[in-house]
Amino acid sequence: MAQLIDELFIKHFDNELLRQHNDQALFKLPAGRLAISTDGHVISPLFFPGGDIGSLAVHGTLNDVAMSGAKPLYLAAGFILEEGLPLADLEKIVISMAAAAKGAGTPIVTGDTKVVEHGKGDGVFITTTGVGVVPDSVTISGDRAEPGCAILVSGSIGDHGVAIMASRENLQFQTTIVSDSAALHGLVADLVATAPTALRCLRDPTRGGLATALNELAKQSGVGMVIDEAKIPVRAEVKAACEILGLDPLYVANEGKLVCICDAAAADDLLAAMRRHPLGQDASIIGEVIVDPHGFVQMTTAFGGRRIVDWPVGEQLPRIC
Amino acid sequence: MAQLIDELFIKHFDNELLRQHNDQALFKLPAGRLAISTDGHVISPLFFPGGDIGSLAVHGTLNDVAMSGAKPLYLAAGFILEEGLPLADLEKIVISMAAAAKGAGTPIVTGDTKVVEHGKGDGVFITTTGVGVVPDSVTISGDRAEPGCAILVSGSIGDHGVAIMASRENLQFQTTIVSDSAALHGLVADLVATAPTALRCLRDPTRGGLATALNELAKQSGVGMVIDEAKIPVRAEVKAACEILGLDPLYVANEGKLVCICDAAAADDLLAAMRRHPLGQDASIIGEVIVDPHGFVQMTTAFGGRRIVDWPVGEQLPRIC
Incomplete structure (x- = not known):
């Protein structure tokens, strides 16, 4: 055997x-x-x-x-x-x-x-x-976000987590959503080639989703963040599934997306580079880094208010990866 | 949590x-x-x-x-x-x-x-x-054993496997034997320093024990081996425990021993280097590499005959490491 x-x-x-x-x-x-x-x-x-x-x-x-x-x-x-x-x-x-x-x-x-x-x-x-x-010329680390930096996400969030939830046999729930599981190093290479010194942080928002990745980066760098709900790409099917399941897509796992924090001056070039890559077609600039000694991640909601996007409480989706 | x-x-x-x-x-x-x-x-x-x-x-x-x-x-x-x-x-x-x-x-x-x-x-x-x-000067690989090479083992065999068997609660069996679990890189560094170019193969005989490690090396190198039972160090307590449990110490796992195959001319120097190291005090030259298109490992037994030391059949000791 x-x-x-x-x-x-x-x-x-x-x-x-x-x-x-x-x-x-x-x-x-x-x-x-x-x-x-x-x-x-x-x-x-x-x-x-x-x-x-x-x-x-x-x-x-x-x-x-x-x-x-x-x-x-x-x-x-x-x-x-x-x-x-x-x-x-x-x-x-x-x-x-x-x-x-x-x-x-x-x-x-x-x-x-x-x-x-x-x-x-x-x-x-x-x-x-x-x-x-x-390469020695590249310095990307979670502690390099600074106020004024732009925050980008490479595509729609929550696909992986919703695909897994839907495929668990104890859920009577059908969807056409498939996991976004993909290797991102080709996309990263394009970003490095586009603006090697303007890239500050990269993170793939897996377990705990986008909310957790942003909170981790804010904590590591000692900064706050403001993101705009309207700018965050979420597929309609994922949004609908999350509503049925009582989940917040911000906390749902991804396996083929990345968050990029970069100098504001390079944000448009990096966004364009993402969109040229098959894995970054729905990329978006979702917010910016701000001064905040509390390290809060805030979100401007669709209704115009602001709310805190907190660390996840408990593990939303066990064995998601 | x-x-x-x-x-x-x-x-x-x-x-x-x-x-x-x-x-x-x-x-x-x-x-x-x-x-x-x-x-x-x-x-x-x-x-x-x-x-x-x-x-x-x-x-x-x-x-x-x-x-x-x-x-x-x-x-x-x-x-x-x-x-x-x-x-x-x-x-x-x-x-x-x-x-x-x-x-x-x-x-x-x-x-x-x-x-x-x-x-x-x-x-x-x-x-x-x-x-x-x-280092670029060192080339150690399982496929480098050649007829005439000496085979060394760094110490007594079977300690780890017997210690684990004895500690499993479903065995009503007591012993003073402890696992030999140890980091061997210091010993390896001494061997490399002693005879960098004469060292051909190193392998730690873990799961499957000495018998399996020797068979693996014989197969990789396309050679046979002859070892001498009397030269293989086995503690008296391990031998006794194996008799009670119906195990052959040759097939029992080790976690702090290594097998070394080297040019015959360097064998005595490497043996001396092993014995100077705390983890190699019971080291021994146990046999030699021979020409054998079948790749058999043979053992001269205590009774003077020879027997084939075969690959293990099945897994003797599950979850031993």
């Missing part, structure tokens, strides 16, 4: 480093700082509209690496399998993962598999780690 | 990169090739004589990185927590993990935490990824 699984991985992830059968991968890196990020994926269900745990485990980690401005280069993958997982399901996941890695140009060069007893896991958990290299 | 956990990690793993609160860590690396390895840890029980899942998750991955001849530099950690895990247990694990990382000089610079429902996990699973750098 163990051998069968190993062969499955080597067959589909096929690359020279993995075929060496060592317990580690060795490679030369281009010049620059190393960026590393790791993410556990425990999404339920394993298969959902727009992807599965395999493609998500590639995109989720690549995106975290890319949010430093890095070009992601290689992936490592650790699988925890529950006894009883149908081999056909595992193969489907591995094939999807291999396709996502190939599409992103980031081979899975080393890995590990563990098996736990039935009832001690849930099908499969996948923890991926990505490495990439950031 | 999520915040509490994050604070726990940042408090104990404390380092500058982690405190930046970005979704990735960025750092400069010394010159050389990057070595990366990832390992999931699902050991049961979480606490055992000689360690716990936290220290094991550091040692296990560092050792895989070190087996390339690399100096491990940084770690990433992904936690999958089961609802209901006592926070005190998690803190104990995190403190032990932090101590192991500090002791090894390899800070945990980025991480991730996911929570799954009670009954969908088993306390905590920890997937760690390590990166290090291999």
